[in-house]
Amino acid sequence: MQDLHTEQNRQANIEETIVSGVLSARIRPGTRLSENQLATLFGVSRTLVREAMMRLETRGIVQVSPRRGWFVVEPSAEEAMTVYAARRVIESGLLRSMRGLTDDGRKVLDAHLDEEKAAMAAGDRRRLTCLMGDFHIRIAELHGNPILVEIMRDLTARTILISMLYQSEFHAAQSHRGHCRIFEAMAEGDFVRAAELSIEHLDEVETGLDLTARADPLSDLRTSLSLPADTASKTSRRSGARKT
Amino acid sequence: MQDLHTEQNRQANIEETIVSGVLSARIRPGTRLSENQLATLFGVSRTLVREAMMRLETRGIVQVSPRRGWFVVEPSAEEAMTVYAARRVIESGLLRSMRGLTDDGRKVLDAHLDEEKAAMAAGDRRRLTCLMGDFHIRIAELHGNPILVEIMRDLTARTILISMLYQSEFHAAQSHRGHCRIFEAMAEGDFVRAAELSIEHLDEVETGLDLTARADPLSDLRTSLSLPADTASKTSRRSGARKT
DNA sequence: CTTTTCTTGCTTGTATGCAAGATTTACATA
DNA sequence: TATGTAAATCTTGCATACAAGCAAGAAAAG
Structure with missing residues (x-):
């Protein structure tokens, strides 16, 4: 096959x-x-x-x-913020435009949230990262617009790369609660509230990132040496990443 | 250069x-x-x-x-509706997330609307088609998110192809008024209203399309001969093109 | 005259070859 | 030991060659 x-x-x-x-x-x-x-x-x-x-x-x-x-790609801090901003725009618009949740959709999301919970219990960080992204793709799929699904998938891919770069500690429980809240609002048919919650949720996740530290991998060294920020050091920005 | x-x-x-x-x-x-x-x-x-x-x-x-x-691409009627739905989601989300309009942005949009008016007066249909799409790209540019600008540009390209396929008569004046209304709301800082207006506007434009007629290019002939709709004639759709 | 078959030209699909820049290694030298 | 330099070895960039499928028209068969 x-x-x-x-x-x-x-x-x-x-x-x-x-x-x-x-x-x-x-x-x-x-x-x-x-x-x-x-x-x-x-x-x-x-x-x-x-x-x-x-x-x-x-x-x-x-x-x-x-x-x-x-x-x-290794998104810069600026690009990371751009990705999150785009996601807020699209996901809130998506939720706001939804009119109802089918029984099937309800089941899908419910099952997904169970998986999240299971992964949290198991402490499987990689799987959690994956699931946290998938939740938002699921919503786009429920909406039923294939163009938006594609866009969301690509943005989610970038988001995962961002989290691998900038996420020092994983606030999985917080994210999970955010997802649950969004789901509850959807289940109640309150999509306006779901949209607002999705914005809050994405804000939380973005705030949880360490967007200043890893934006410049030399910053640790730089601050230790108390040197000024160097805008021309873009060339060395890739040193540690390759050679798998 | x-x-x-x-x-x-x-x-x-x-x-x-x-x-x-x-x-x-x-x-x-x-x-x-x-x-x-x-x-x-x-x-x-x-x-x-x-x-x-x-x-x-x-x-x-x-x-x-x-x-x-x-x-x-020659978007099908279904794809056309998908594109418009995606645009409603993104553009309304975009406007809703905007916080203010700079003087510069005001000028850009103002100049653009003048161009629209000029093209209408000149009866330059091609230029109008182009401008009608550009308006929405301008808004994305004002928002400042390069990812969304890219997405909007590609969706606009598809929209233009759609309008070339399905737009029997061009309600340019109506579209222009829609743009003006959106701009006014933005100028007043009422982005919630601007978002709602953008949805209405896109709905109007979509409704103005002839999405049933051209979906089956034989329908004219068929109705003239008063034959029943043939669901199995997909093969003859667009004689020279594809087979997906 | 209609239908079928075959041929020819045009299209994309894929692999390969070669050039040129970037990086690393080796090595000579201070 | 540190350093500068040259060569070897990677990498992608781009062009080209050839295979194979599709379509339309010619030729042949009915």
């Missing part, structure tokens, strides 16, 4: 493999994605890998550094 | 040339985009053209029909 899919559309396969790797928090930001390695890994030529990379680049998930290589 | 840009990044050049061709309503939906023709036109090999096409495909602007060719 998977062979079929592999045979049918190999470049889409590469693309989705990488995306799901990011969505499941198994691929770290800054990971080098060598065209040759991927080519041999998937049993194709560099051409198909390259095409997949092109697509992923327009989706904001990978980036090419000319003649140096492809890397999973 | 353009030579410089051409030399620097030729594939992005191809990509943006096509997008701006769509945004300015100079490229019709269903237009064939031959890799060879584009390659000679831009003086590059098929490789770069292909990479540009890959990017445009993930942006929802072109589509490949296997072994047949690349085409500018």
